[in-house]
Every structure is written in C-alpha cells, then in structure tokens.
Amino acid sequence: MKILVINCGSSSLKYQLIDMTTEESLAQGLVEKIGIEGSVLIQKVEGKDKYIIKQPMKDHKTAIKLVLEALVDKQNGVISSMEEISSVGHRIVHGGEKYCESVLINDEVMADIEACVKLAPLHNPAHIIGINACRELMPKTPMVVVFDTAFHQTMPEEAFIYALPYELYEKHSIRKYGFHGTSHKFVSEQVAEVMGKDIKDLKIITCHLGNGASLCAVKNGISIDTSMGFTPLDGVAMGTRCGSIDPAIVTYLIKELNYSVEDANNLLNKESGVLGISGISSDFRDIEDAAFKQNNRRANLALDIFHYKVRAQIGAYAAIMGGVDAIVFTAGVGENGPETREACLKGLEFLGVEIDTERNAVRGKVREISKENCKVKAFVIPTNEELMIARDTVKLI
Numbered sequence: 001m002k003i004l005v006i007n008c009g010s011s012s013l014k015y016q017l018i019d020m021t022t023e024e025s026l027a028q029g030l031v032e033k034i035g036i037e038g039s040v041l042i043q044k045v046e047g048k049d050k051y052i053i054k055q056p057m058k059d060h061k062t063a064i065k066l067v068l069e070a071l072v073d074k075q076n077g078v079i080s081s082m083e084e085i086s087s088v089g090h091r092i093v094h095g096g097e098k099y100c101e102s103v104l105i106n107d108e109v110m111a112d113i114e115a116c117v118k119l120a121p122l123h124n125p126a127h128i129i130g131i132n133a134c135r136e137l138m139p140k141t142p143m144v145v146v147f148d149t150a151f152h153q154t155m156p157e158e159a160f161i162y163a164l165p166y167e168l169y170e171k172h173s174i175r176k177y178g179f180h181g182t183s184h185k186f187v188s189e190q191v192a193e194v195m196g197k198d199i200k201d202l203k204i205i206t207c208h209l210g211n212g213a214s215l216c217a218v219k220n221g222i223s224i225d226t227s228m229g230f231t232p233l234d235g236v237a238m239g240t241r242c243g244s245i246d247p248a249i250v251t252y253l254i255k256e257l258n259y260s261v262e263d264a265n266n267l268l269n270k271e272s273g274v275l276g277i278s279g280i281s282s283d284f285r286d287i288e289d290a291a292f293k294q295n296n297r298r299a300n301l302a303l304d305i306f307h308y309k310v311r312a313q314i315g316a317y318a319a320i321m322g323g324v325d326a327i328v329f330t331a332g333v334g335e336n337g338p339e340t341r342e343a344c345l346k347g348l349e350f351l352g353v354e355i356d357t358e359r360n361a362v363r364g365k366v367r368e369i370s371k372e373n374c375k376v377k378a379f380v381i382p383t384n385e386e387l388m389i390a391r392d393t394v395k396l397i
C-alpha cells in the first residue's frame, strides 16, 4: 500500500510517497515558489539523479498535477500509475479543539479546518487550497488529515487555560493548543520502543528543536503539557521567534515605540529568537561558527539563552510529571547538534541525567546519549512526521 503525504505551505509544498508494507520512503519532493516567478519542483529518489522541473506553476493545482506526473514519470518516477496511490495524508497545522486525532476528509471536516483559519492564518488557508486541488485531481482517492494540534488535546485544563478572563476561552477559543504534535507523538512512541518499555509506564520529555522549537511532557503516552501555546510563537526561544516574553512588551512596543500591530508581529515572529540576539543568523550552524571559531559575544549569548530556556523547560516538565524517565532530542538542531544537547542538559545531573560525550557525537541517528546506568536516559530520535501521517492514514482507510 502506497501513501502520498502532502504538506502544503502558502507558496510551497513538500511531499513524500511511502510504501507502507516496508515503511520505506520511495520519493521525496519539494515544490517552491508556487504562484510566483521561478516555480520549481525537485524530486529525490534513492539511487537516481535529482529530478528538477522548472516551469510556471500558477497555483497549487498545477503544482500537485506536476507532483503526480513526476511520481509516474517513466525515467524519474517510482510508480507506473496514479492508481497505485491508495490514499493521501495531509498535514494540517490547526484543528482547534474538535480534533484529538486524525480523520478522513469530508465536507464537515473541511468546514472545520476553514473555521480554524483565524487561529492559523498563515497555514490553514494553504492546507485548504492543497486539499481541494488533490480532491479535484484524485476524486476517487480517500484522503486523511493529520493535525499538529491533535496530540496535545489531552492536556488538562490547568495546562491549557491562560490566566485571562475565562470568557476569552469560552467565546473566542483563546487557550493553549500546542504544535509539533505529530513529531512529539512519533518520537515518544519511538523512544518507548527503543527502551523496550510500554509507553503507558513512562514519563518522557520530548525536545523538538528546529527552526521552530517546542518541548512536550508525555506522561503515560499522552501529552500533558507543551511549550507552544495559542500560536507557535510561545515557549522557548527559536530561530527567529521570541518564545515566551512579558506580554507587556508588546503593548510597550506599540504605545511607546510607535510600532504598528503588523510591525510588532513581524518583530516577534521573524526578527527575534537567536537571530535577534546574535544579529548573525537564525541558523544554528552559523551561530555556532561565530561563537566557537570567532568567540563572538552575542552569538555565545544567543546560544546560552537558548540552552537556558530549554533546560528550564525540562526542569518544569520533570516537576509537573513528578519525575522523568527519558529526554528525547529531535528535529534539525536536536538531531544534529551535539553541543546543543550537551549544553541543554548541563546542570541537570541532579535529576539523574548525564551526557556521555562519546555517545553524544552523533548526527541524525537513533542513539542513547546518556551515560551507562543513568537514572534518566537521554536519546537522539530523528523525527519522521511524514511516516507518522502515513501510519495514521493507513489506520483510517
């Protein structure tokens, strides 16, 4: 059974075709600059040259049509006809409060995704366009949506209600939702398997540290708290996002420094985080270069702040779970940054976790990185959101 996984952005689209009998990825691709000049599709297949199509793509429907053509292309493709695709799994950022698991797409589900546009104005509209295009091109193929917010719907009220007038929650759905749920679910299930334990007996802290970063407290297999909030701006410092700050700073920017609402939003989302502190880059490789090779003060400060926030969040989650059995690092920085992992765990020896420097010298592979006999184990577990989406899709069809 072959499942096509699609992740639609406003002008880009990532896809993967996965053979679910072996869980092997047959092809991965990226389409960029949809609807603007310079549209391009790049498809990678193991053992073949990159397949690149450069041609105008006026909308998502044109892009998805080209994706299907690339997959069945005689020379560069991996299947002989579209009929081989059993189902399509779509990643959706926001499912609001209604969805605590993945569902088959129907008109009611589409209306619900539409209703969540106000909660995810950058993402949900693009998802809707992508799904509609797929439904038009593949009318007989069942489709599934997998929500980034769904895994966190198990959080208790004390974790997701803000200390604001309660009516804002009741009337306007203002609450913590949390994101990266597919990734937190995947790596927590994976680590339980690696440890040879039932996830229902474990307290796990998952650290998804990429350009966007969030942590999750997974107790007995369910999310009981996570660091992102009403939007993906909350929590630890990120590549360009500020994470948690005193909310009064926002009104100060607007009232005293004459920022427009749009400029303030831009500053918090795109000009802050390690980019804002270092003034160098949002990419951890550039910041680490500046810090380690040139001893750049602000690059060092950006890293220190990032590690401090992650460490503090790990401490908080150990506290609310009454302990922790495993700490997992995943995503771009978590999988590829040994220095980051070591620094985030430094000082947490009192919890019972200590990094083994030799084991920690790993990038992008499943590996236990804590010292032998540590009470709390630390791991690198590469995330695979596409596979998680494909697994859910298979379950539903």
Ligand code: AMP
Binding pocket: 209, 210, 211, 212, 239, 282, 283, 284, 285, 286, 331, 332, 333, 336, 337
């Ligand atoms: P993601 O959003 O999960 O794709 O992660 C992107 C982030 O991963 C970027 O900020 C990169 O700096 C970081 N990253 C990727 N490779 C490395 C590496 N080898 N060392 C440190 N950070 C890395």
